[in-house]
Amino acid sequence: xxxxxxxxxxxxxxxxxxxxxxxxxxxxxxxxxxxxxxxxxxxxxxxxxxxxxxxxxxxxxxxxxxxxxxxxxxxxxxxxxxxxxxxxxxxxxxxxxxxxxxxxxxxxxxxxxxxxxxxxxxxxxxxxxxxxxxxxxxxxxxxxxxxxxxxxxxxxxxxxxxxxxxxxxxxxxxxxxxxxxxxxxxxxxxxxxxxxxxxxxxxxxxxxxxxxxxxxxxxxxxxxxxxxxxxxxxx
Ligand code: BEZ
Numbered sequence: 001x002x003x004x005x006x007x008x009x010x011x012x013x014x015x016x017x018x019x020x021x022x023x024x025x026x027x028x029x030x031x032x033x034x035x036x037x038x039x040x041x042x043x044x045x046x047x048x049x050x051x052x053x054x055x056x057x058x059x060x061x062x063x064x065x066x067x068x069x070x071x072x073x074x075x076x077x078x079x080x081x082x083x084x085x086x087x088x089x090x091x092x093x094x095x096x097x098x099x100x101x102x103x104x105x106x107x108x109x110x111x112x113x114x115x116x117x118x119x120x121x122x123x124x125x126x127x128x129x130x131x132x133x134x135x136x137x138x139x140x141x142x143x144x145x146x147x148x149x150x151x152x153x154x155x156x157x158x159x160x161x162x163x164x165x166x167x168x169x170x171x172x173x174x175x176x177x178x179x180x181x182x183x184x185x186x187x188x189x190x191x192x193x194x195x196x197x198x199x200x201x202x203x204x205x206x207x208x209x210x211x212x213x214x215x216x217x218x219x220x221x222x223x224x225x226x227x228x229x230x231x232x233x234x235x
Pocket of ligand 1: 016017018019020021022113134135
């Protein structure tokens with residue numbers, strides 16, 4: 001295996017997805033394997049690219065990156081990190097499509113993210129796979145560092161761009177992680193998602209009892225009018 005995740009004889013190329021790649025796979029994969037990497041912490045600390053990540057150029061949304069655990073331990077984070085595992089999905093790309101997929105990924109993922117390589121542990125205990133992974137390291141301009149979780153959830157709630165609401169990215173990630181394994185939850189993600197649901201509950205309009213009574217009365221009138229009309233026509 002060479003350093004870039006390609007096995008010389010077999011031309012194997014494996015990619016690790018820990019964000020949107022979990023539920024939006026790359027093209028031309030022929031194997032999809034749930035599992036985890038170690039030595040990192042996943043955080044919603046990267047400013048999103050507005051075309052893909054549900055914000056606008058003036059108010060970009062937030063997306064996830066990986067932070068080396070040894071560096072993360074020096075930071076003042078609001079969320080503890082219980083597990084040393086970051087769950088996600090590894091994809092094997094068809095050998096004849098590797099160059100095409102790498103071009104596609106370079107276009108799709110560029111946004112302060114750079115290419116790294118890491119050992120991936122399949123959930124079923126099969127041998128470790130060397131994977132390529134895109135990481136927004138702390139020296140990139142879009143890296144934000146520790147965020148107040150409530151403010152971060154509010155920011156995600158309010159960011160909307162051409163590809164949809166930023167909150168969908170968070171909620172899809174939470175659901176996709178739940179689907180990988182009984183152990184694949186991530187406390188940072190579930191806390192942000194439950195804060196987001198709390199914000200939605202507080203801010204989304206609930207019809208007042210008066211409004212509901214008016215609507216019921218209008219429905220009643222409509223059905224009485226309908227009956228009278230039918231009787232008039234002698235039907
Ligand atoms: C991911 O899903 O792993 C990912 C997506 C975009 C940039 C970096 C990582």
